[in-house]
Amino acid sequence: MKPYLFCPACGNQLEKGFIDGRDRMFCPSCTWVHYVNPLPVAVAYTLNKDGKLLLVRRGHEPALNEWALPGGFLEAGEEPHEGCLRELYEETSLCGEIDSLIGVYHREVEMYGSLLVIAYRVTVADDTIAINHELFEAGFYTQGLRPEVRIPLHRKIISDAALSGIIP
Ligand SMILES: [Zn+2]
Incomplete structure (x- = not known):
């Protein structure tokens, strides 16, 4: 699965961060976090x-x-x-x-x-x-x-x- 590059909420470029115990992509502009769930x-x-x-x-x-x-x-x-x-x-x-x-x-x-x-x-x-x-x-x-x-x-x-x- 290809990781998302842009925020689906505001279109800003996503960045990688360590959030809630895992590496996740997040939006530095609106704080949207890409939680990957099954x-x-x-x-x-x-x-x-x-x-x-x-x-x-x-x-x-x-x-x-x-x-x-x-x-x-x-x-x-x-x-x-x-x-x-x-x-x-x-x-x-x-x-x-x-x-x-x-x-x-x-x-x-x-x-x-x-x-x-x-x-x-x-x-x-x-x-x-x-x-x-x-x-x-x-x-x-x-x-x-x-x-x-x-x-x-x-x-x-x-x-x-x-x-x-x-x-x-
Ligand atoms: Zn955003």
């Missing part, structure tokens, strides 16, 4: 009524072409579980219901920096999928017949979900 992301570990797991093949960076769990960035003013179900719906047209929270995770990605990832177990009654432009394909898979998920965090979520409840 971006919240919701991920849906989604099961159909046969206990098969939804996996999607990503059609965009990061992790282009990798098999993954669906998910995306939360919008301002949105509850995390609402964002999770919205992202699931946008990517696959599936209407899910939240079953439980699997876990909350942190990771660094080059494209976005620091991410706070909230993973839910989601169930769907109707598993008819219609993917959007963000995906190449998507399907529900039984454990032995799944495409390989190589994204470390998604592997971790899948294993944590299996430990915390029903193994699909």
